[in-house]
Amino acid sequence: MRLSQSFLPVLKESPAGAEVASHKLMLQAGLIRQTSSGIYAWLPLGNRVLRKIEQIVREEQDRVGQEILMPTIQPADLWKESGRYDAYGPEMLRINDRHGREMLYGPTNEDMVTALFRDDVKSYRELPRMLYHIQWKFRDEVRPRFGVMRGREFLMKDAYSFDLDEAGAKISYYRQLLAYLRTFRRMGIRAVPMQADSGPIGGKLSHEFVVLAPSGESEVFYDGKIEEVDLEREGLSYDDAEALEALFREATGVYARTDETHEERYWDAVPAERQRTGRGIEVGHIFYFGIRYSEAMGLKVSGPDGTMLVPHMGSYGIGVSRLVGAIIEASHDDNGIVWPEAVAPYKVGIVTMRADDADTVAAAERIYAALGEAGVEALYDDRDERGGVKLGGMDLMGLPWQVVIGPRGLKDGVVEVKNRKSGEREQLTIEDAIAKLSA
Template identity: 65%
Template sequence: MRLSRSLVPTLKETPAEAQIASHRLMLRAGLVRQTASGIYAWLPAGWRVLQNIAQIVREEQDASGAQEMLMPTIQSAELWRASGRYDAYGPEMLRLKDRHERELLYGPTNEEMITEIVRSSVKSYRELPQNLYHIQWKFRDEVRPRFGVMRGREFLMKDAYSFDLDYAGAVVSYRKMMLAYMRTFQRLGLKAIPMAADSGPIGGDLSHEFIILAPTGESQVFYDAAFEGIDYTGGQFSFDSEADLQRFHEMMTGSYAATDEKHDTAAWAKVAEKREGRGIEVGHIFYFGTKYSEPMGLTVAGPDGKPVVPHMGSYGIGVSRLVGAIIEASHDEAGIIWPDSVAPWQAVIVNLKPGDAACDSICEDLYAKFAGKALYDDRADRAGAKFADADLMGHPWQIVVGPRGAAAGNVELKRRATGERQELAVDAALARIL
């Protein structure tokens, strides 16, 4: 994209309503604009980040054996009455009626709908296990939306739902999803800690929330150093080996981790290598047995022909919340510092003198070779404004093309995360990035 022709409305001043770093920077970098309380439009740069995060989530869900589908945002109230949750869920649920006075709701989650889909489609134990997921918009009517996309009312979420014949199978599904989550967060450039958690309105008796470490996190976190240094993506654990999954699960749940709300000082005293920090919740997984399948009449024919009620779990990742969480974990006074895996563009090409033949030629050549993966700052603005926007927007690499260097066939390459600068030949700079 050429910046002169793009909708990337950066701001010099911080909007008064932005209270935390991610909200300030998302507004200033032109990622989002608020359209109503707790509801945001995602502008082109923000949408690219959201898509990159969703794609990593999708790839790890697929690798775990989960199947992608898409369920609607609007659900029937009758489904929720069948599970007993319609009246119990509370005012966070947005209830509405259509022109025929049928009661509907904007889904905050999809346990009821997926249970009904499986009830009408799966008839035999031979068709289990099943794990189905989608990446879809949700709505929860927060009483006090704040902190931008971190605590909004409309949000993009990945929610998956597992169906197994018995408890033992459900635990395997749970472990697969825990591993998929740790691999996902590592690919997003985040340090994540799984912590035993309350089930909340979802229900169930086995639950973990995933906290990513960020200096401005919402809660104090205490954890064992054993969580650091594990390469979840390096083939150490296999989705296809139950022994690997059990070993991984024991490692994750056997090391101490707690937020300030569940901190056990006696257990903490026994931890050899203590770590503390701040954390932000970005995911939650639950096993809840037959909490939904039984009241909604989901049964399958078991091996002996008798009806069996499948055991279920659900697994959520806040995709849009992750955008804010990544910024909270990775920014400085100048702006965002995107991890390479989620940045809207791999690099920004900064033309310091548009109209100069050598500068224009090098910039156009680089822009073509990036094939849509670089943003070209071709504006006629001052160099200082271009540098400030490049830092603010957080591009992993900045390729600065000025008249002196261009005459010699060189560019300046800056790594945003470290501030390191090098003068390189054009091809060497391109090779360094690609």
């Protein structure tokens, strides 16, 4: 993409009203704009990141489940069936349609997915199943803050498992645990599974996935031993129940809790040199809650012996839009965002130091075209701006690689390739630069 043709409003000054780094940087680098308290429009740059994260989540979820898409607007009756309509409180946005029917903007989808499943699944032969969708949710938070990390409207992946019994449900839980570990790893961040409260959804088994960042919302305590465990298990098959259970024991067997569930007596048992504390941002949450919804909503299937069975369920959420902020919290510096390559809006930023120099422009065009042919996503700053402005903008936007082209280098036949994260610069010929960035 050419910057001269982009809608990419970068602010020179840090906007008022933003407290945490990710919020400031997202506004400043032109990723989002607020439209109401806790509600944001995603501009091109932010939207690209959001889509990349969404796609990674989708690919990993497709290995354990099937994607569906449920509506944002739900009928209140569904929630009355599960008994949650009154329980949920003012966080739920309730609306009436023109006929006065009670509707709501879904804060989550357990009720709806249970009804959908109940209406069509009648036999034990059709279990287990895992369904997920990636959809916008709305929770009318009393006090939205921290930009997209605590918005009212947010994009979330939520998956739902249906199993014949508790043993099966646990396998589903383990599968999601592994899927989550792999998902976050692919995004270039470390998310530690921590024992959690099951909260208002209610449940028996529950873990939060927490990204460590100084500005995190909750305090976390964990045993450093978890850093040594290879949690993603490259070769591990989702069909290997025993190995999954072993992974679960290993991943959750060490002490790792947020301040909500922290208990000194267990903490004290962790060797002092391995005690790690810090702050964390919750980016995912997995629950096993048994028959809470299936029972309330009349979901049952015929068992092998003709008796009716009530399926055990679990739900598994990932805050997709929140992750955009969380990743920035975990990866930025004084100059701006530092995107992990997997979620960067573009891999390469191309900068011409002198837009009035024909050789410089020709070299930039050549590199831009070559990267395009190689399928490398590049943002080409072809504006007639001073070099410093462009370099500052590139650092702010945080693209993993920058190619800086100017007469000074071209005189010696080279361009500069800079790594945003390490700051390392290399002088390469145009061809070498193209080859390096296309790799």
